[in-house]
Amino acid sequence: MSKVEIVAVGTELLLGQLVDTNTAHIAQALAANGIDVYATHAVGDNRERIAATLVAALQRADGVITSGGLGPTIDDLTKEATCDALGVDAVMNEEALRDMHERFSVVVGREMPANNRKQALLPRGALMLKNPHGSAPGYIAFSKDGKFIASMPGVPSEMKPMLAERLLPWLGEKFGSHSFITTRTLHTMGIAESELDERIGDLFATQENPKIAVLAHGGRCDVKLMAKTGSSHEAQALIEPLEQTIRERLSGVIFGDDDDTLESVVLRGLCERGQTLAVAESCTGGRVAAALTRVAGASKSFVGGIVAYDNSVKIQHLGVQTEDLNAYGAVSSEVAAEMATGARERFGASIALSVTGVAGPQGGTSEKPVGLVWFGLADPSGVKTRKMQFRGDREIVQQRATAYALGLLWKRVRQAEPNVAPTT
Amino acid sequence: MSKVEIVAVGTELLLGQLVDTNTAHIAQALAANGIDVYATHAVGDNRERIAATLVAALQRADGVITSGGLGPTIDDLTKEATCDALGVDAVMNEEALRDMHERFSVVVGREMPANNRKQALLPRGALMLKNPHGSAPGYIAFSKDGKFIASMPGVPSEMKPMLAERLLPWLGEKFGSHSFITTRTLHTMGIAESELDERIGDLFATQENPKIAVLAHGGRCDVKLMAKTGSSHEAQALIEPLEQTIRERLSGVIFGDDDDTLESVVLRGLCERGQTLAVAESCTGGRVAAALTRVAGASKSFVGGIVAYDNSVKIQHLGVQTEDLNAYGAVSSEVAAEMATGARERFGASIALSVTGVAGPQGGTSEKPVGLVWFGLADPSGVKTRKMQFRGDREIVQQRATAYALGLLWKRVRQAEPNVAPTT
Structure with a gap:
């Protein structure tokens, strides 16, 4: 089982001017592909701090996935920090440069400005991740001990297809994960979190797979079952008996499941x-x-x-x-x-x-x-x-x-x- | 200038099942009060990992603010991890216990279940943060070298008033910050982001303080002016002439400012x-x-x-x-x-x-x-x-x-x- 950490880069995140939705999107995609997320972080546009965050994350996890900080401006520093963290230099990637020239002439309709060139520089030894929806390519760079830093742009409309079409297939191949997380959510009403705990708390302690979590929001509680298995068939088999037990114990307060409101x-x-x-x-x-x-x-x-x-x-x-x-x-x-x-x-x-x-x-x-x-x-x-x-x-x-x-x-x-x- | 880190606790965040809006809300409130956020993190409901994250954060920053993991169930572990990180034990806070008993009899209308008692345990030496909107009190706990861990519930309707009414006043007193970020937001309707850019884009490039940002949401655009100054009087003086210019250029499309809807x-x-x-x-x-x-x-x-x-x-x-x-x-x-x-x-x-x-x-x-x-x-x-x-x-x-x-x-x-x- 492989595990990764996610790092979002951007000072606007630390000022609270932007809610980071990229991290949840990436985490969800990883969970669905059986890859554990160990922790997530947000750091500002500061080369030393980004590098320190990457180094610390690589100590705990098999790899790090970043979003943001790949643009052409002076405060886009994720790539520089990646090079620092891995102890490599940046080299011009000719394919990325060609892609960018083509994008500017076809999509944007003008010559590529000189300061975009730096976007085609990638950490030495890195794989390029094509970006069909923007100018900044992503990359997967490697440490000497075989761990990785994968970086994607912060704009969600560029990040999401890059994740789905480029990064996830690579992760699937590399980690050959045969484990999936399947969830079932039971929605309750008219019962307090503490009373829920009294009725089903013992199951929390004894259950490892599926795991059980209670989420309270807006005065109501959801009970969430998460099974980690090799197939959706196995997941069903794991979840069903436990779901049955919970439904019996919470008789009368469960109003629906999953997408029900x-x-x-x-x-x-x-x-x-x-x-x-x-x-x-x-x-x-x-x-x-x-x-x-x-x-x-x-x-x-x-x-x-x-x-x-x-x-x-x-x-x-x-x-x-x-x-x-x-x-x-x-x-x-x-x-x-x-x-x-x-x-x-x-x-x-x-x-x-x-x-x-x-x-x-x-x-x-x-x-x-x-x-x-x-x-x-x-x-x-x-x-x-x-x-x-x-x-x-x-x-x-x-x-x-x-x-x-x-x-x-x-x-x-x-x-x-x-x-x-x-x-x- | 003091700096803090923010930690959101909850396995659902690492599974991407919930977008963390608390962190942005806390970060924004801190920025407005002149407190720097150094980095933010999310960790799962795992006592050791939460404690390790808190310890690492306290090495970098003057304090850590957490949200989530204060509920009554067995997977609510923020308080236990705080005690681990600070090397203290948890003691019963009688005021918190009284508040909770009262809340249950008055608001919930029944006896408090026994397992809610654990919510009134606080790290030894901690200040209690009252929670008028829920059962879990928050706290500010201290390390031997004078740093702090402040923990609040994860439910936004409980966290937000606790932050505004309890934690921010304490932070203001402790750090006596002399630099404030003051913002003025002008709300527009019926104008596209690109047209806004044509009318006021030149001001973006030349303005350092106040900075100008355009935020598009739900088909409308806000123009945000941010001044960093030593007093609200100075901020006013910086913002006013620029605001006047923008109001003239955007005549007819600004419908209100700041809290107006x-x-x-x-x-x-x-x-x-x-x-x-x-x-x-x-x-x-x-x-x-x-x-x-x-x-x-x-x-x-x-x-x-x-x-x-x-x-x-x-x-x-x-x-x-x-x-x-x-x-x-x-x-x-x-x-x-x-x-x-x-x-x-x-x-x-x-x-x-x-x-x-x-x-x-x-x-x-x-x-x-x-x-x-x-x-x-x-x-x-x-x-x-x-x-x-x-x-x-x-x-x-x-x-x-x-x-x-x-x-x-x-x-x-x-x-x-x-x-x-x-x-x-």
């Missing part, structure tokens, strides 16, 4: 049951509808919605009673119920969901603080409401309320018998 | 003119409303909207004529106009915007391909429509159509005289 699962469930859905949103301001309509084919089950931001809209378009608004306020069980019932009737949907709350930062009171949100769910059997208190700023309250609303829909759809007739 | 500028403009707004969305499915209601105080001008996904909703809730739907189709100038007029009348708003298009991947025809979107804008003077053809997948078409809709509103608000009376 809460909204895609809700819509699929509605579709299977021949049901339709409408929404009435106040504090989430359209986010629940936007999440649902992100899914291709949403129109099969999602009828539409009202963003009832102003109270007048709640009254006129959802039939909320003025007296109830006055007596209980817009953020109340009563108004949430009337919004859901009104949306269900007026849109002629099987199910309707409502959200009304205090998103903040203004509008909170001691009785109804920022983050208080009421949800309503109307269906043929009537309407139910539910209250939650979210913590965080406006953005987080809106996000969490949207996720919670989708979770309520999921639970409702899951429990429902197929073929409940819509109203109308 | 297109939606916040639209809402502010409406508010100043005493106007109100309603929306009727089909293919954007609530995204325009969601963008507007992301802005605190949106309720002053934004009345509400209809997500008219199904044609029946367009007819019943917006008054679109069935004959027109049949004759011209839902994606047409006629229907866009009727949707906007209908929304304006039914919501009693000064202005109403409509969006109807083919988001894809299904539903496109040779006459009305995926990406074709009609917009309508109704105001007291009547209704205007406009057609755009966007390229890309469903997500991109929805994003671009939302941005374009907000751009139309911005142009409309900018041209409008203040105090146009609303209808009703």
